[in-house]
Amino acid sequence: MSRAAATAPGAMGTLPRRTLLPNGLVVVVRRNPASPSITLRLTFEAGAAFDPPDRAGTSEMTAATIDRGCGSLGASEIAERFDFIGASCVTRSRRDALEMETRLLARHLPDVLDLLRSIVREPAFPEAEVERERAQLLTAIAERDQDTRQVAEETLAALLYPPGHPYHASALGDRESAGRIGRGELVAFHARRVAPAGAVVVVAGDVEPDRAFDAIAERFGSWTSATAGAGRADVPDPPALPGRLARVRPIAGKTQADIGFGFPAMRRTSDEMPAAMVLSSALGEFSLGGRLGATVREKAGLAYYAYSRVSAGRAAGAIVARAGVTMAETRRAVDLMRRTLATAVARGFTPKEIADSKQALAASVSRHLETNPDAASFLADCEFYGLGIDYPGRLPALIAGVTRADVHALAEKYLNLDRCVLVVAGPDLKEEELA
Amino acid sequence: MSPANRRRVTSRATGASLSGVRRVRLPNGLTVLLREMPQAPLVSIWCWYRVGSRDERPGFTGITHWVEHMNFKGTRTIPKSEVTRRVELAGGTWNGYTYLDVTTYFETVQKAAMEAMIRLEASRMSECLYPKTEVERERTVVISELQGGENDPRSFLDKEVTGTALQAHPYRWPTIGYLSDLQAIDRDDLYRHYRAYYVPNNAVLALAGDFRAAEALRMVRRWFGPIRRGAPIPAIRTVEPEQSGERRVVVRRPSGAVYLDIAWPSPAATDQEFPALLVLDGVLLGGPSVNIWAGGRGRGPSKSSRLYRALVEGDLASEVASTLLPTAYPFLYRVTATAREGVEPQRVEAALLAEIERLARGDVGERDLERARNQFLARYALDCESVTDVAHQIGFFETVADHRLLLGLPERVLAVQAADVTRLARQRLSALRRTVGHLLPADDAPANGPAERTT
Structure with missing residues (x-):
């Protein structure tokens, strides 16, 4: 050993x-x-x-x-x-x-x-x-x-x-x-x-x-498994979406609606991950929730939470934009989120937005190792997904290498509003109303 | 304390992080707590105010929490866009919360950014702006937060049981406030509340991390020193009258399950009975965390506890939990359960109360006590691993009472005897002093349908 x-x-x-x-x-x-x-x-x-x-x-x-x-x-x-x-x-x-x-x-x-x-x-x-x-x-x-x-x-x-x-x-x-x-x-x-x-x-x-x-x-050390296969298992990537899919899931008696846009993206080990992290930060994480937070919560006052995330695993994951809004404002919030996403694709992000997200992501890596539960979680993730336990040390440089053009290209590649999923849970709306 | 329990509580055994706190009072009344922790190049700064939902009155419920939201909207010297940006550029994390007794804001950042964070908190104390446009935008955000909470049936039942169990003390209304008040509160109300309570003589600044205390204190004096002392804050005068009969509340809401929530009066954190209630809860459910920020982070149920065995292993409930908070005034000790599908809530309630009766009969063994004490001591240490948790804990206890109360808790918990637990179960958890809440699914109930109450 x-x-x-x-x-x-x-x-x-x-x-x-x-x-x-x-x-x-x-x-x-x-x-x-x-x-x-x-x-x-x-x-x-x-x-x-x-x-x-x-x-x-x-x-x-x-x-x-x-x-x-x-x-x-x-x-x-x-x-x-x-x-x-x-x-x-x-x-x-x-x-x-x-x-x-x-x-x-x-x-x-x-x-x-x-x-x-x-x-x-x-x-x-x-x-x-x-x-x-x-x-x-x-x-x-x-x-x-x-x-x-x-x-x-x-x-x-x-x-x-x-x-x-x-x-x-x-x-x-x-x-x-x-x-x-x-x-x-x-x-x-x-x-x-x-x-x-x-x-x-x-x-x-x-x-x-x-x-x-x-x-x-x-x-x-002496543990062996007769039936389990050796090595890491593969999980296939999903096929491309056939187009834009919208689904409303009404739930009676609720006072708040949950909205989610989902865009098929990359695997956890993809070289695109550092740029995807910067993209998600600028779109819906940095400070009060990036652009989504600024438009849906701070300017329009529609939501208590509006954010984005990249979820990636063994198979290709997704870039997800989410918000929780008052029932009556669901359609307005969906429109606003869609416009925010479309603007990110059409114009990309400003140099300041990219610089801020890069600095915040790189500087926060060591904080994710501070407590024992955080360190165990981060290191287990790095090892489980084959990134290596030196990944926390390498990540700041990987993020520093991301350019504004990389992020814009990634937005153009993945945030395709004609090939995405839109889900609304709570209100009893017609799916056509969300188009 | 019996000989078997006469153990020395060392700082190593209970988490060395909480010893060695330095307390300084500035001339303007600001209390500063400093704990050097060079384990990582990080600093956590928590600024606490002795203002919570207890300081509100009817018509203005939720105002303290709304003020907390407004204090992220920029100050005279720090634009709104910079308040959280500066923290994150320093690799930091930030947040704030409002609860019964306290409002707090924190930043955990790379140590090089410590002074910038101290400056930010000083500015937040004295220079927030409250523009009307921001007030109106935040009104709908806060209402959205309220509605998100009401989506959760357990949260709804919690509100109903609290409002039934407490009939006079201002702990009785929800921190988020009532919808009608959130619709009516205006900019001047918010600003008045801010100016009355955000003064150095009503605040605690707690710092933990990789710094030298003398250097940190210089920074604190530089930025907080010039802020003028405010008028004294009036104490809460209302004392909850003693309950003299069981109260019941039945809520009907759309829900996937049946929920129970039983509350009894709990002592204030400073009360000598508080450690005994920690141990009693340890026997019933494994014991609470006294860190409401960590909140039992990542812990599952204590599967050897009496209520887990009686309710979950007894095939009556899918989940059982308890809440016991360190509060400035008497509040509520509560046990909640989710009835297993097809099980009548009355059966869950009967089994739960039978375990309380068992305690009241004196059925508390030495192993029960030792397990509860061990669980408390372990959790006490595990909930203070980080600079963020240490600064939270010393700041929280100083704001509610005195941070030395926290340091002394392990000794006091070790001193609790079986007779203390039995006495507490008989006196505090009696049938006359409990409030029982059931939430029953009602798929056709309107979202804001009324709750039924019986007293």
């Missing part, structure tokens, strides 16, 4: 170190002695994108039940062991990854690693726990369908990615898919996807790196 230090400038604080275990598990450690605490983050290639067809929600249910029985321990014993030492363990299913984040006092690291070893390698998925989680999932689905923000986000994904694409279905699934997921599905999903190859463990906090490497190798 090789234990390499990343090359990163000193402004990024303590350099992280990385090692690859023979079974394919990557371990990253970043020491931070400022507080007697540690964040431990495990990332597996087991997100909702890997749910079996017709069984959306499998990753979600796996995340919810993986710590409800393992080896000789029942759910109560596991919970008691975490809680008695004041540690927390949160499991989440995201689009590409299933994540476990544990926060603990540094002196409890060996005990927590023992517990995680058993949870990750020997989960029992007891029948009663699976049934309980299914019932909870049905409640969560019912709540989601009444939430304008969640409905807007789910509908954007469903339109950007056609049926059959791994990003199309909701991570929670629906009532039908929830009924098709039983203990057998979770056991099979775990065996197939929760494996050392392609997984990442990040330890951020008050621990000597060599001690952490040894402790993890001792618990996870």
Whole structure:
């Protein structure tokens, strides 16, 4: 095993170190002695994108039940062991990854690693726990369908990615898919996807790196998976949109509408990402929300929030513009957002807008490494997506290299209002009214 | 304290970040807290004001929060476009919030930008402009924020239960305010509120990060020193009368689930019973964070806690949580739950109250207490990892009471005994002092439909 230090400038604080275990598990450690605490983050290639067809929600249910029985321990014993030492363990299913984040006092690291070893390698998925989680999932689905923000986000994904694409279905699934997921599905999903190859463990906090490497190798080094494939899985890019798609999702009794424009964009590893970050910052993030914030919130007073983001994963992601507005102003806000986007494409951004966004993005990188949870999240993302743990150190220079022309070209390439998705959740409008 | 619990609480055990705070009072009354933390080249600056929704009156609810919004609109020396731009160009993050007792603004930036941020906060204290056009634009933004909150049925139930449980104290209305007041408040109302409360003798400036305290203090004196002291702020006189019977509220709103919200009177943060309530909540639900900014960031439910086992593992609820805030005056301790699909809320309520009864009967073991104490101490440390969290915590507690209250909490929590928890459950969490709220789905209910109340 090789234990390499990343090359990163000193402004990024303590350099992280990385090692690859023979079974394919990557371990990253970043020491931070400022507080007697540690964040431990495990990332597996087991997100909702890997749910079996017709069984959306499998990753979600796996995340919810993986710590409800393992080896000789029942759910109560596991919970008691975490809680008695004041540690927390949160499991989440995201689009590409299933994540476990544990926060603990540094002196409890060996005990927590023992517990995680058993949870990750020997989960029992007891029948009663699976049934309980299914019932909870049905409640969560019912709540989601009444939430304008969640409905807007789910509908954007469903339109950007056609049926059959791994990003199309909701991570929670629906009532039908929830009924098709039983203990057998979770056991099979775990065996197939929760494996050392392609997984990442990040330890951020008050621990000597060599001690952490040894402790993890001792618990996870002998872990092999018979059914899981080695290396990183690929997720295909979606086909081009056929044109402009608009969808209204009325929800009775709501007082605020959620609006979303979605534009197909690039993968997380794309060379275009630094320019896309600058584009999104200028469009809807910098200061009070970039141009979208300036027009929709600050000048028109239509929204409490108006912003943009770039969401990119294993497959090509999207540039998304969002706003939450008073019901009666929905059409006006849609028009204003559309005009703002069109202006960005036609004229690009001013030199000041580009310079501001570049400086803010580059200067903020070190802040994203300040706390243990932030550092663990950032480094896990860098490793999981193949960017390298030196990415935080390289990112400021990558951003500095972006030109105003690059950003304008990217806006012209991706912010195509004739080939995008528009979603409105809340009001009962006709889709033609949004044209 | 029993021998088993007679442990020394070291700063290392509870998060060294909170010791070593220097407090200075400027001649104009401004309280300055300084904590050197050279762990990263960052500085966090929080400027706190002792003004919250408690300082409002009917007809003007929401004005404190709206003033907070207006104070991002530019000052006599810093144009609106520069207020947040300067922070972000320094690689910083910024925000502000308004709550029951406080209004605050913060910037966490590269250390080289510290003086620029101190200057920004000094300008925000004394030089904001309040142009009428900006007031009108922000009116609809604030109303949009209110409507976004009302989209969430849990938020709606919270408002109804608070307004039912508290009948006199100004904590009873929502920080966002009522729609009618937000439609009526004008520019002069806002400016008067700003001028009355944004004075150095009503403020706390908390700094944590990579600086030398003497140098930081020079900067603070330079920019805040010339600001004149204001008139003293009147104290809140109203004391909530003691509740002498259960109150119930049933809300009908479009909703995907049935929600419960049960509230009991909670003591102020300075009350000697506050640490015991932290431990009681630890036994019931794993204990709250006393950092309302971190707010249990990234933590899931405590799955060994009594209410998780009774309600979630008991197949009655999909979620159960609690809220206990460090407040300047008595407020509310509350437990909320989401009923599992098909489960009557009465069954969830009965199981929840049975666990309260259990505490009141004295069923609190030494392991329960030790777990609750351990969870508190761990969370106390985990919620103070960053310069942002440390500056928040010392500033928040100084504004509400005294930052030394925060430093002393671990010792006081370790001193809590089973008898304290039992007494608290009997006295504070009695049936006579509770307010029970249910939110039931009503798909045909109008968005602003009335709530039903029974007392």
